[in-house]
Amino acid sequence: MRVAIVHYWLVSMRGGEKVVEALCDMYPDADIFTLVYDESRVSEKIRRHRVIPSFLQKIPGSRRHYQSLLPLMPFALESLDVSGYDLVISSESGPAKGITPGPQATHVCYCHSPMRYVWDHYHFYRANAGPLARLMMPWIAPALRAWDVTTAARVDAFVANSRHVADRIGKYYRRRATVLNPPVSVDDFAPAANLGDHYLVAGQLVGYKRMDLAVRAFTTMGRKLVVIGEGPETEALKRLAGPTITFLGRAPFPQLKEMLATCRALVFPGTEDFGIVPVEAMASGRPVIAHASGGVLDSIVPDRTGLLFEDQSEAGLIDAVHRFEAMESAFRPDLIRQHAERFSDTHFKARLQQIIDDEIARRKPAPVSPMPARRPRTPLHPRLAGVKMQRDTHLRNGA
Template identity: 40%
Template sequence: MTHDREKSIFERLKFALVHEWLTPEATGGSELVVKKILQHIDAQLYALIDFESSNPQSYLYQRSIGTTFLQKLPLARFGVQKYLPLLPLAIEQVDLRGYDVILSSSHAVAKGILSSPHQAHICYCHTPMRYAWDLTFDYLKGSRAGRGLPGILTRFLLHYLRGWDVASANRVDYFIANSKHTARRIWRCYRRKAEVIYPPVQIDRFKFQEKKDDFYLVVSRLVSYKQVGTIVDAFNQSGKSLVAIGTGPELEQIRALARPNIQVLGAQSDRVVEEYMSRAKAFVYAACEDFGMALVEAQACGTPVIAYGVGGARETVRDIREYPEEGTGLLFETQTATAIVEAVKNFEESCDRLNPNVIRSQAARFAPTIFEKRYLAFVERCCQEFWSGKLDQNHRLEF
């Protein structure tokens, strides 16, 4: 594609951006990626379902967003995942023939959009479909649908989804991964290479505080793979003060498990979360995350992190034992209460050597401006490589 001094490719080409679902409850890292992309690329937005364009509190309020037939199904507003067998079919019904470039933000099926040979498809992959791959056995074990005859049908469905997931990966021209860990998973599942571009973390939203209070903190959805129960068990054993923030199907179970040294606060506002993060002695996390945005948010407050040392945590947290001058926390090797108790003990022996300013500097590596620069440059480079030709006077692609 030839360079145009008057117009960039972002002005000359028509872009579509596809995400899985847009609801007020979906406010994680993948949604932040969508928001940042839309701030810099004029793209028409599509999703399986959309309940944000009707939400006055959303930046997407009154925006035109394309959806699928799932939008009209009962209870879709409260979780389209209940229609899991229909998700591949639904995403394939979205007609994007009128666009030059398809951008997808995918953690399930968004990358499976149908495209034509003259369209470039660039996928920002937050994770290959977790319940079809890494979390298959957790999903089966923790669900009534995993037992008896329903269990057989569920296993068949997941088998089908894995096949579709691999096949649909061939519809993507360029993959971006949100971490090196995710890039390895993309290679494992799809045998495709991916460019690593870390997601944007709103580090300026979090208050930096050098002086910390004497309590530990976990902020997480209360679902089985997050291992919050394991953290609570560890602090039951140690007797140290822990604050747990978050909600989910395990909330009552966690409350029943917690002893008096543990406060289970349930769901809290962003303001409350930010306040606790800035004051905590350390942020504790026991899940294997593809990136782990909360780990970076804690460090933005100058708060050290004690985390399970697998996945994205190895890229965002610097273990004080490995980086004596630049440490930002401590990693433990197994998802057990015993390992967490030992990690907290080791942390307390070395926490005086942790510098809150160094911890904050580590978080700055994941600032939104860095994401924006790298993402836009990669998209431009992919477009130039994809066509390696020119646009005619009507801005149609020529080969």
């Protein structure tokens, strides 16, 4: 069976690329198709495969400014030839599911999110875009939405990384999706013997992650907060921060691992499609204080592995921290760690393989049943045979 893995772009190693790594484990001989490829920024596991980029790769600066090429992405994706493959697995967040498989191929789409910049995050992206992009987006977005909906018909089975994403697939594409949470390298994390006195936020510093709520709230409370990550909001967040806020930038993995294992709790104030970092914190035995929205509703067990708050505001987060501190001793690191293990890559690969095998079996043509042997005609009774002969003669004479 020839297998093609289609991923939107390969220019970094984040949650989506971890899924690609899991697919590489499952199908070691698969070819990988992508819009833009930066070999220096992906793992050795991905580099071992044959990677075929689109024509966008030839545009100068595309590997750094690929997002500005959004209007060309449908054309670039459809230029990739996967017609000779038996199984196509698309990893969708930017355009990936719009690939054109052969008529006999099985196409399974693992959807991290429908394209955010033309659907639910459209107004956020437009408000934060440059002047030219802000001007062009109202003209480009309707065509991209139409293309995105149309290409959903090319998918035989959708798999969503959370119930939150499955709901959006149903809303935008009118398709049902099986929910399978993404793989997390839980074995890379472990509880620490001694805790620190800091809380932690970690991730890309962009507006929709609402890191500003954490910085404001912990500045007001005078609690220690460590911020790990980089992004366009970095300078604005530093201007909001008081003396109890520490920015570490893009921390190396050993430092991130230590900060997760020793924090009092991870703070997760935004809405994510799933959220890998909360599971990494739980794999480190630490509880999570999160806004009750998005993918954390799949991963956090309230009052056992974390605490959820409804009011996505500075006051709402402050109240959540106070509630957490009142029950902090009730959170058991061993139980939190045990819960995180259900998100292991081993579980992910086994469940996804079952979904793919079931879809291949469902689409396999049913065997053609042999034609039943023709039963010999039973001779008519002599009296009935005579009646039939008279009737036939009568009809031939035109009566």
